[in-house]
Every structure is written in structure tokens, then in C-alpha cells.
Amino acid sequence: MDVVVLNALNGILFGSILFLLASGLSLILGVMGILNLSHGALFMIGGYVGWSVAIRHGLNFGFALVAGAVAAGLVGLVMERGFLRYLYRQLNEQVLLTIGFIYILTNLSLWIWGPSPKAPFVPSLLSGSFNIMGWPYPTVRIAIILTGLVLAIGLWWLQDKTRIGAIIRAGMEDKEMVMGLGINLDRLFTAVFFLGAFTAGLAGVVGAQLLGVNLSLGWEILLYALVVVVVGGMGSVQGAFLGAMLIGFIDTFGKVLFPEFATYTIYLAMITILLARPRGLLGRPI
Amino acid sequence: MKSKKWAIILGTVAMGLVLVMLGMPLLAASAKEKVEPAKIGCILPMTGPLADAGAKAKQGIELRFDEAGWKVAGRPIQTIYQDSATNPAINLEKAKKLVEGDKVHMLIGGIILEFCIPYTARAKIPQIGLRPIIPEKGMELVYTLMPDGTFKMYVYPMAWYAYDILGYRTATLISHERKDGKEQIRAFTEAFEAKRGKVIQKQLAPIATPDFGPYLVALKDADVVVAWFHPPDMARFLRQYNEFGLFKKMPVVIPLCEVLIQEMMPGLGDYILGIKGSCDYHWRVDTPINKKFVAGMKEKYGAKVMVDSFTLGGYEAASIAIAALEATGGDTASEKLRQAILGLRLETPSTEVLTFRPDGWGSKDMHIFEIQKKNGQYVWEPIYTYRAVDPVKPVAP
Numbered sequence: 001m002d003v004v005v006l007n008a009l010n011g012i013l014f015g016s017i018l019f020l021l022a023s024g025l026s027l028i029l030g031v032m033g034i035l036n037l038s039h040g041a042l043f044m045i046g047g048y049v050g051w052s053v054a055i056r057h058g059l060n061f062g063f064a065l066v067a068g069a070v071a072a073g074l075v076g077l078v079m080e081r082g083f084l085r086y087l088y089r090q091l092n093e094q095v096l097l098t099i100g101f102i103y104i105l106t107n108l109s110l111w112i113w114g115p116s117p118k119a120p121f122v123p124s125l126l127s128g129s130f131n132i133m134g135w136p137y138p139t140v141r142i143a144i145i146l147t148g149l150v151l152a153i154g155l156w157w158l159q160d161k162t163r164i165g166a167i168i169r170a171g172m173e174d175k176e177m178v179m180g181l182g183i184n185l186d187r188l189f190t191a192v193f194f195l196g197a198f199t200a201g202l203a204g205v206v207g208a209q210l211l212g213v214n215l216s217l218g219w220e221i222l223l224y225a226l227v228v229v230v231v232g233g234m235g236s237v238q239g240a241f242l243g244a245m246l247i248g249f250i251d252t253f254g255k256v257l258f259p260e261f262a263t264y265t266i267y268l269a270m271i272t273i274l275l276a277r278p279r280g281l282l283g284r285p286i
Numbered sequence: 287m288k289s290k291k292w293a294i295i296l297g298t299v300a301m302g303l304v305l306v307m308l309g310m311p312l313l314a315a316s317a318k319e320k321v322e323p324a325k326i327g328c329i330l331p332m333t334g335p336l337a338d339a340g341a342k343a344k345q346g347i348e349l350r351f352d353e354a355g356w357k358v359a360g361r362p363i364q365t366i367y368q369d370s371a372t373n374p375a376i377n378l379e380k381a382k383k384l385v386e387g388d389k390v391h392m393l394i395g396g397i398i399l400e401f402c403i404p405y406t407a408r409a410k411i412p413q414i415g416l417r418p419i420i421p422e423k424g425m426e427l428v429y430t431l432m433p434d435g436t437f438k439m440y441v442y443p444m445a446w447y448a449y450d451i452l453g454y455r456t457a458t459l460i461s462h463e464r465k466d467g468k469e470q471i472r473a474f475t476e477a478f479e480a481k482r483g484k485v486i487q488k489q490l491a492p493i494a495t496p497d498f499g500p501y502l503v504a505l506k507d508a509d510v511v512v513a514w515f516h517p518p519d520m521a522r523f524l525r526q527y528n529e530f531g532l533f534k535k536m537p538v539v540i541p542l543c544e545v546l547i548q549e550m551m552p553g554l555g556d557y558i559l560g561i562k563g564s565c566d567y568h569w570r571v572d573t574p575i576n577k578k579f580v581a582g583m584k585e586k587y588g589a590k591v592m593v594d595s596f597t598l599g600g601y602e603a604a605s606i607a608i609a610a611l612e613a614t615g616g617d618t619a620s621e622k623l624r625q626a627i628l629g630l631r632l633e634t635p636s637t638e639v640l641t642f643r644p645d646g647w648g649s650k651d652m653h654i655f656e657i658q659k660k661n662g663q664y665v666w667e668p669i670y671t672y673r674a675v676d677p678v679k680p681v682a683p
Contacts, residue, residue: 013497
């Protein structure tokens with residue numbers, strides 16, 4: 001029983017990290033129709049900047065969180081303003097460009113932070129553990145779960161309870177109508193892209209407590225994020241949350257129950273869900 | 287008068303021809319004085335997961351050639367680098383470019399060079415490997431020489447030490463599901479059970495596993511946990527192992543412990559002190575030749591340079607290239623170089639003597655290390671040595 005409970009917590013933990021990462025990707029894809037494959041690289045940038053602030057400069061972890069998120073947001077801003085805004089509705093070009101950005105950001109990271117991987121770093125406040133059914137369950141994992149929950153509530157509130165959220169939802173449904181109402185779509189898209197990149201950077205610092213940071217992280221984590229967005233449905237915060245939790249559980253219990261197929265369980269789940277529901281669990285109709 | 291004029295002209299032309307014929311050997315000699323360099327192609331992972339290893343290997347190569355004055359047996363040495371991007375297919379493409387395009391006489395690297403072995407055999411170009419590989423069924427090295435031998439050469443001593451010296455009788459193993467992870471598990475099991483130890487659990491995690499929680503919760507009680515992952519995952523595993531309080535229950539050993547690179551250790555903490563590992567090299571190996579090597583690295587690259595088994599790999603490969611060229615008198619004929627390498631008995635910073643079997647696999651000393659803190663720095667401190675471990679059939683002492 002304790003193994004089931006602990007693994008359930010591990011599933012929620014992994015789902016929280018995936019949600020932190022995938023929520024921004026889902027938002028960008030849903031509102032702007034841009035498939036930003038460099039989203040994982042933004043996650044990596046956030047992790048590296050957070051590491052620099054917390055470990056290299058020994059500053060407060062809170063600063064690291066903000067610095068990592070803002071850094072990724074600014075990189076995202078440059079990408080959107082300088083390049084992607086000219087490629088709306090051009091999917092092939094977006095894919096090529098954003099893949100190119102992965103290589104650029106990875107090489108920039110190599111120049112700045114060097115080739116050695118950085119070990120996971122945890123603030124001293126979170127270095128203890130809770131006793132759960134006789135097992136010392138790390139405090140940092142509980143903190144990551146709560147961070148994911150807070151972000152989920154924050155994004156849901158933004159999307160469903162604010163004027164800005166209403167504009168974003170309207171932009172997803174009918175861009176021409178939104179423009180006709182005098183709303184500056186250009187500025188909206190920039191704001192959404194910044195928000196998406198910001199959350200990726202935030203996820204990078206939070207995730208670094210478990211994953212550490214290394215040059216391959218951009219590619220490694222991207223696949224998980226894409227699976228979550230596909231399963232949960234594009235443009236839906238609730239969908240990203242549900243998809244992330246589902247993938248987190250399937251991945252964790254897949255490793256426990258079917259270790260020989262641990263690499264494939266999430267993809268099998270994705271195929272099954274898409275066959276039953278092509279738009280994802282809570283995505284908009286195609 | 288006219289005939290005299292023609293006689294002078296013909297005589298001048300004849301004298302000119304004679305002078306040219308006499309001068310031609312001199313011209314040829316001066317052309318020969320511009321000696322063709324011995325060209326060595328170096329295929330290193332400068333990007334990708336092993337970018338760190340590639341950068342260090344290059345430092346080792348450059349230092350060794352610096353020490354030799356970039357000349358051996360009267361021939362200048364020229365290195366040409368290519369990035370394998372930690373991809374075996376790209377490694378092969380770069381090997382072809384170096385051999386067919388740049389006409390190199392010898393190859394150093396890469397680290398993942400299995401695809402190159404048949405190619406260098408066909409092209410008849412000696413290739414000196416960096417770091418150990420796993421022999422496949424039917425694999426014949428031919429023109430590939432592997433000074434760092436096979437994976438089992440590193441894993442067997444860890445199993446021997448765990449059983450004979452540490453007194454462990456049961457072990458639970460965990461690694462990742464790719465070929466090298468499976469080989470770690472297979473080789474440790476073989477060596478440990480040959481000593482009558484018992485492996486009670488084997489777990490294989492996907493590569494780049496973000497959360498080892500499910501595996502840690504499933505660990506069965508044993509005398510020791512044997513863990514091996516690529517560098518980023520190794521640090522991740524150890525941190526999560528500690529977070530679940532498991533260091534209080536079971537110690538961890540790491541065969542081929544270069545995967546826990548020294549740069550990552552400060553980020554982990556004191557809970558890693560006492561972890562044992564096996565490898566051919568760490569900069570703390572206490573021999574005069576190694577101290578000279580480390581001092582040379584610090585002088586060339588600064589006091590903070592990190593010297594590890596990848597640096598050593600590059601340095602050793604360059605040492606082999608130099609020794610082979612010295613043995614052939616600078617002759618870069620492929621078979622002569624190959625035979626020269628096979629006949630070497632070389633002292634290097636990692637081993638009292640490096641030799642090669644006729645099949646091309648290298649044999650060297652293996653050390654057992656322990657993570658200790660020296661002058662506030664985490665290091666792999668050598669605590670035991672197994673001499674001249676055979677790469678194909680390691681035999682316990």
C-alpha cells in the first residue's frame with residue numbers, strides 16, 4: 001500500500017513538472033497557432049539562469065525563480081518579435097525556425113555555462129522530508145506539487161475570470177472578430193508568447209531541483225511537453241493540467257508495472273486517447 | 287660567320303640542358319625537405335551529451351603534442367578535428383571525411399565509434415579509440431585499437447572489490463536500458479556471481495529518466511546498490527537516492543565511475559562521501575608520470591582545469607600515436623603503424639604499463655576509488671589497484 005501511495009505522489013509530482021512546462025506551450029499553440037519546438041530550450045535556459053543565480057552567485061532561491069522565468073520570457077520575446085511574427089500560419093517554417101532556435105540556444109548555453117551538467121539544486125528550506133507511511137518523502141517534491149497547483153489555479157483564474165483571459169479565449173475562437181473589436185492582436189500575441197516562455201523558464205528552475213540542468217534538456221523534455229499538449233488538448237489550461245497529470249501517472253505506474261515497456265507507455269497512452277478523441281481530452285473541436 | 291653564330295647558340299642551349307639535368311636532383315631534394323606532416327584526424331563529441339568529454343579529450347591531445355613539440359621522428363604533426371555530436375552515425379561520416387577528404391594517416395576517437403570499426407578495416411587506417419566499448423558478437427577490431435579496452439574490464443574489478451574487500455554478498459543493480467547500461471548489469475552480475483555473490487534485483491530505467499522515484503521505492507534490501515547512468519542522470523539518481531533517505535540503508539558503488547564527474551560533486555553534497563567506484567583514472571592517481579601530466583595540464587590550461595579520464599583518454603591516444611610514429615621512424619604506412627601500436631608497452635598516467643592484445647584490445651591497470659574531501663574539494667581518491675586487467679577475460683586475483 002505504501003508503494004502505491006508513494007508512486008501516486010511521484011506521479012502527481014511528475015505531472016506537476018509537465019504541467020508547468022506544457023501550459024505555456026499549450027497557450028501559445030492554442031492562441032497563436034504557433035508550434036514552438038524551442039519551448040524545451042526555454043525550459044533549459046530558465047534552469048541555467050536559475051542555477052547561476054542560486055548556486056554560482058549564492059542568492060536566494062526566490063530570485064533564481066524570478067530570474068530564470070524572466071530570462072526565458074525575454075528570449076521568447078526576441079524570438080516572437082524578431083522572427084515568429086512573420087511566420088503566422090506557416091507551420092513548416094515555424095517548425096524549422098524553432099528547431100533552429102534549439103540549436104542556437106543550446107550552443108549559447110554551451111558558451112556561457114560550459115559543457116558539464118549541473119547537479120539538481122534544492123534550497124536549504126526544502127531539503128528535509130515528510131514521513132509518509134514510514135518513508136521519508138522529500139519536502140522538495142511536495143513543494144513542486146504545490147507550485148504546479150498554484151500555477152494551475154493562477155492560469156485558470158487568468159484565463160476564465162479576467163478580461164485579458166476573455167480576450168485570449170476570444171482570440172483562440174475568432175481572431176478576425178477580435179481585431180474588428182479594436183483589440184491589438186499583435187500586442188496580444190506578444191504578451192501570450194512572453195507568458196508562455198515565462199512559464200517555461202519558471203518550470204526550468206522548479207524542475208532543476210529534480211532534474212538538474214544539462215545541454216540535452218531542451219530535447220529530452222520537449223517530447224514529454226508535446227505529448228501532454230496533444231493528450232490534454234491545445235489552448236486549454238484545464239486540458240494541459242489533466243493531460244499532465246494523466247501522463248505523470250501513466251509514466252510512473254508504467255515504470256512500476258511494465259518496466260520493460262517504460263519508454264513506450266506514455267506514447268501508447270497518447271495513441272489510445274487520440275484514437276478515441278482526436279482533439280485531446282479538453283481541446284477545441286478540429 | 288653564320289655558322290659560328292649558330293654554333294654559339296647551339297652550344298648555349300646544350301649547356302643549359304646539361305645544367306638543368308644536373309640541377310633536377312637538387313630541386314627534388316629541396317622539395318623533399320618540405321616534409322609532409324603526419325596527419326592525425328581527431329573525431330570528438332564537441333556537442334551533444336558528451337560535449338564535456340570531447341572538450342577534455344581535446345585538451346589532453348593538444349598537451350601531448352605540445353610536449354612532443356608537434357614533431358615526431360622528424361615529421362611535423364598536424365591534427366584535424368571533427369565534431370561527432372555524440373552520434374555514432376555522424377562519427378562515421380566524419381571518419382570518412384577525414385580519411386577520404388583530408389587523407390589523414392591515423393584517426394584518434396571517437397568515443398562512440400562502433401560504426402567506424404568496419405570502415406577503418408576497409409580503409410586500412412589505424413584508429414585509436416577513446417574510452418571503452420562493448421564488443422559485439424562477431425566484432426573484429428582489425429585497424430581499430432582500443433587502449434581503454436572493454437566495459438567489463440572496468441566493471442569486473444568493482445565486483446571483485448565489493449565481494450572480496452567490502453564483504454558484500456548481495457547486490458541490487460540499476461542502470462539505464464540502453465546497450466551500455468545493460469552491459470554494466472550483465473558484467474557485474476557475471477563477476478559477482480562468479481565469486482558466489484547474489485544479485486537479487488536488476489532494474490533498467492529509460493535513458494534521461496526525470497524521476498527515479500518509482501525505482502527507488504521498488505529497491506529491494508541488499509548489501510549494496512550498484513548504479514550506473516550517464517553523467518546528468520547519475521547526479522540526479524544520487525540526489526534522489528539521498529532525498530529518500532536510502533544512503534542510511536544501503537551504500538552505493540559505481541563501476542566505471544567517470545560518469546560521476548568531479549564538477550557535479552559540489553552540487554550534490556557530503557552524502558556522496560565514501561561512495562566507491564572503479565575506473566582506469568582520476569587525477570589523484572599517485573605516480574610521477576601522472577603528477578607531471580596534471581602539472582602540464584594546469585600550466586597549459588590554468589589551475590582550475592578539470593583533469594579526468596576523458597582528458598587522460600586524449601593524452602593517452604596522442605601518446606600512442608607518437609610512440610607508434612617513433613617506432614616506424616616517421617613512416618605512416620598503415621600496416622606498419624598498426625603493428626607498431628600492437629607492439630607497444632607504454633607507461634601512461636593511468637597505468638604502469640599499457641599493452642595491446644593481438645586482437646587490438648588494450649590491457650591496463652584498474653583502480654578502485656573512493657569519494658573523499660581533500661582541501662575542501664571532492665575527489666575520487668585511489669584506494670586499491672588491480673594490475674593489468676585483461677579486457678576480454680578478466681581474471682580475479
